[in-house]
Amino acid sequence: MSTSTSNSLLVPATDLERFAVDCLVAAGASRERAEMTAQVLTRTETFGIHSHGLKNLGGYIEKARRGALDLDAEPVALVDGPAFALLDGRNGLGMVSGVTAVRTAIEKARVFGVAIVVVRRSTHYGAAGMYALMAAEAGMIGITASNVDPNMTVPGARGKVIGNNPLAYALPAGETHRPVMFDVALSAVASLKVVKARDEGSSVPEGWIVDGSGRPTTDPSRYPDEGAMMPMAAHKGYGLALLVDALTGVLADAPTSDQVPSWLFDMDRPNDVSHVFVVVDPALLGGAAPYADRVDGFLDRLHGVPLADGSDEVLHPGQLEWRHHDRAVSDGVPLPDDVRASLEALAAAVGVPAPWEGRAD
Structure with a gap:
């Protein structure tokens, strides 16, 4: 990242x-x-x-x-239940939709232990991990994902089929460590990194993209007009990307990633993406403080494992x-x-x- x-x-x-x-x-x-x-x-x-x-x-x-x-634009609630909500982002800034949604999920989770908030008609919301981190800093487990425009191929296909739909989580930690944060696109790499390489006239590592015929290439010069991103870990990244669509566009009765335009390359069209936010209060199952302490202990054990030759340390997400x-x-x-x-x-x-x-x- x-x-x-x-x-x-x-x-x-x-x-x-x-x-x-x-x-x-x-x-x-x-x-x-x-x-x-x-x-x-x-x-x-x-x-x-x-x-x-x-x-x-x-x-x-x-x-x-x-x-x-x-x-x-200010997001409005289309559905507002005790532990769930569906918000309409009204083609506004994705950060506004994201912050509003995760705050809503945190408030509901404080009362009911777990909450899910889905947003439709939003725009690119940046780094998914920032919203998951908001939940972790409130002492809760945060999970978020978004569908995006089709920029990724899938096994057996040629060209762009599905979005690389980012997925992130964050965990509260105790006194020893900072919150855990994990944020990935479900392609081999984030598409903006391919765009950056293209703009710089440099090549990309093998396994990042395919060309217009569906063959692996290291030349990003024709991306995104031609070619596509490759999914992370082949069918595994594809399967997770489909799950994200099921929890965002499908659940919100909104476009799935094969139907949404790019926020960046289709400047004249609303992005029309959807996001999902799931927040869990550890107090639901034994208390927030003991949970954070157990996260600390888990991380300490990870950092204490024997190191591989040439390795200085083990990092956690x-x-x-x-x-x-x-x-x-x-x-x-x-x-x-x-x-x-x-x-x-x-x-x-x-x-x-x-x-x-x-x-x-």
């Missing part, structure tokens, strides 16, 4: 968040919706997940300019991202060149100065 940024510009997270808020407000979002979105995207940057952070803000604003995204986060909070968020260029273009488009404008590198 993380990107090496040792030579990148360092910017305080608070400055980046303020810049994102100002850009969204200038483009027509209310301050409340702007702050909700900026917080998610900036936090994503602190974890080193640059492909799903502030780099995409300009794309959301451009999509709104073309009438395919409502920057100020999310541990590397927390290290990125702590450095970013202490020293500033490292912005890769492509993220900086994207934010400078956005600054010029909406008339908001970039946080580093006039600053010597």
